[in-house]
Amino acid sequence: MYTNPQKLGEDEVKALRCEAGLWLKKLREKRGLSQRQLATQVGIDYYTFISQLETGRGRIPPDRYEAWAKALGIGTYELVYNLMQYYDPISFKILFGNQCSGADDSTEQHSV
Numbered sequence: 001m002y003t004n005p006q007k008l009g010e011d012e013v014k015a016l017r018c019e020a021g022l023w024l025k026k027l028r029e030k031r032g033l034s035q036r037q038l039a040t041q042v043g044i045d046y047y048t049f050i051s052q053l054e055t056g057r058g059r060i061p062p063d064r065y066e067a068w069a070k071a072l073g074i075g076t077y078e079l080v081y082n083l084m085q086y087y088d089p090i091s092f093k094i095l096f097g098n099q100c101s102g103a104d105d106s107t108e109q110h111s112v
Contacts, residue, residue: 018056020086025054027072041071059087 028038028050039047042064052058060068060083069079084092
């Protein structure tokens with residue numbers, strides 16, 4: 001098992017996680033959900049986990065992507081595409097090159 005999948009500096013990883021958190025917070029607020037309400041919708045027992053994600057101190061587990069996408073009112077593809085930019089930028093660049101969806105773009109899907 002590898003424990004450091006990215007060859008990024010610790011500060012860069014933290015910055016990317018914070019960006020992901022801000023994007024998730026913006027989506028949650030756009031839906032008018034509190035952290036507690038979102039936690040309930042995605043099946044999390046402790047709403048403080050939402051706070052941790054929004055401040056860049058965690059990641060959404062991949063097995064929960066569909067629940068998160070539904071709760072945030074976006075497609076699963078859009079959620080994963082955007083999270084991958086933050087959570088796994090090296091793989092994202094390999095798969096998609098320099099194209100970037102931007103967290104505010106529409107849910108346009110790209111074929112692979």
